[in-house]
Amino acid sequence: MSEKSVAIVGATGAVGIEFIQVMEKLNFPVSKLKLLASKRSAGKKLKFRGEDCIVEETSHDSFKNVDIALFSAGSPISRHYADIVKESGCVMIDNSSAFRMEPDVPLVIPEINPEDANNHHGIISNPNCSTIIMLMAVYPIYKKYRVKRIVLSTYQAASGAGWEAMEELRKASLAHLNNEPFEQKIMPHPYAFNLFSHNSKMLENGYNEEEMKTFKETRKILHDSTINITATCVRVPVFRAHSESINLEFVEMAPSVEECRTLLANFPGVQVVDDRQNNTFPMPLDASGKYECLVGRIRKDESLPEKAINLFVCGDQLLKGAALNAVQIALLLV
Numbered sequence: 517m518s519e520k521s522v523a524i525v526g527a528t529g530a531v532g533i534e535f536i537q538v539m540e541k542l543n544f545p546v547s548k549l550k551l552l553a554s555k556r557s558a559g560k561k562l563k564f565r566g567e568d569c570i571v572e573e574t575s576h577d578s579f580k581n582v583d584i585a586l587f588s589a590g591s592p593i594s595r596h597y598a599d600i601v602k603e604s605g606c607v608m609i610d611n612s613s614a615f616r617m618e619p620d621v622p623l624v625i626p627e628i629n630p631e632d633a634n635n636h637h638g639i640i641s642n643p644n645c646s647t648i649i650m651l652m653a654v655y656p657i658y659k660k661y662r663v664k665r666i667v668l669s670t671y672q673a674a675s676g677a678g679w680e681a682m683e684e685l686r687k688a689s690l691a692h693l694n695n696e697p698f699e700q701k702i703m704p705h706p707y708a709f710n711l712f713s714h715n716s717k718m719l720e721n722g723y724n725e726e727e728m729k730t731f732k733e734t735r736k737i738l739h740d741s742t743i744n745i746t747a748t749c750v751r752v753p754v755f756r757a758h759s760e761s762i763n764l765e766f767v768e769m770a771p772s773v774e775e776c777r778t779l780l781a782n783f784p785g786v787q788v789v790d791d792r793q794n795n796t797f798p799m800p801l802d803a804s805g806k807y808e809c810l811v812g813r814i815r816k817d818e819s820l821p822e823k824a825i826n827l828f829v830c831g832d833q834l835l836k837g838a839a840l841n842a843v844q845i846a847l848l849l850v
């Protein structure tokens with residue numbers, strides 16, 4: 517593997533910090549690492565392989581002699597720097613939603629469609645976190661048995677909205693327990709001991725953006741324009757790791773529960789947690805910090821036993837839903 521010069525834009529954020537740790541853990545061949553953020557963080561020190569790295573303010577000159585730029589600072593920043601990154605001969609791996617649906621931008625989950633990464637024109641997008649975690653549970657079965665429709669319900673953690681949302685959940689929870697007033701600034705509704713419809717933009721069809729992303733991105737990743745998804749995305753007061761309930765309806769007969777368990781257990785990046793005897797199934801606390809997505813509650817859908825099954829998945833969206841998936845994409849380029 518050839519060593520690459522890598523820049524991380526948004527290095528001080530919830531995802532950015534994970535980028536650094538994942539690159540260390542996966543022993544990514546780095547010749548030079550540049551940590552970039554906003555002016556606010558310039559001069560901060562972060563550790564990489566035991567050594568201090570100074571965070572720099574992102575500028576138009578930041579991408580000279582950089583091979584791979586991992587972006588995780590929001591869509592406006594990705595859009596602002598995209599042309600500059602490409603002109604520098606650097607490949608952008610973007611965590612934001614800015615380019616995901618553009619036809620010449622591959623949308624990649626390395627366990628599922630790694631070959632798409634070869635068709636990039638300077639940008640590769642990382643899919644939405646809920647989409648990645650759902651597809652890690654669906655694809656091992658889908659690969660063998662064609663799926664007609666997915667009914668998805670998500671239980672999404674605060675970390676999906678960054679550091680500030682996690683901090684707000686912590687403070688709101690303390691205030692709630694102490695019977696003190698608390699003013700929400702990041703989330704639109706009281707978050708402690710509550711849940712609410714996902715805080716992305718509401719669209720004219722009554723779905724929110726997060727829900728529509730799972731539908732559109734799945735079709736693109738699977739190259740399947742026939743698969744249908746109806747999603748309900750909800751924020752729950754969990755710090756880290758999303759949970760998702762999935763109902764899969766097949767074109768032909770549904771596979772047996774045993775077959776699904778075997779397919780899932782043999783798929784890289786998936787761990788089956790399906791202990792009916794002890795009522796132990798995937799939980800966000802267990803998925804937090806893990807590279808694998810945990811899948812369980814594998815059962816026939818009793819309302820459509822010949823055709824449908826149910827699954828439950830928990831995945832750390834800062835890792836497989838963001839940083840880990842992006843670093844895995846970068847590894848495809850070395």
Ligand SMILES: NC(=O)c1ccc[n+]([C@@H]2O[C@H](COP(=O)([O-])OP(=O)(O)OC[C@H]3O[C@@H](n4cnc5c(N)ncnc54)[C@H](OP(=O)(O)O)[C@@H]3O)[C@@H](O)[C@H]2O)c1
Nearest residue numbers: 526528529530531553554557588589590612676678679838
């Ligand atoms: N959280 C997730 O699970 C997740 C999953 C998938 C995708 N994403 C996407 O990843 C992005 C970041 O998410 P996050 O959760 O890590 O957010 P976050 O914790 O709020 O971090 C945001 C990062 O962006 C940097 N930033 C802000 N303005 C900047 C500017 N003008 N120039 C350069 N850097 C700037 C911040 O730097 P300062 O510290 O200097 O402010 C910080 O490092 C978003 O696009 C999000 O949609 C997040």
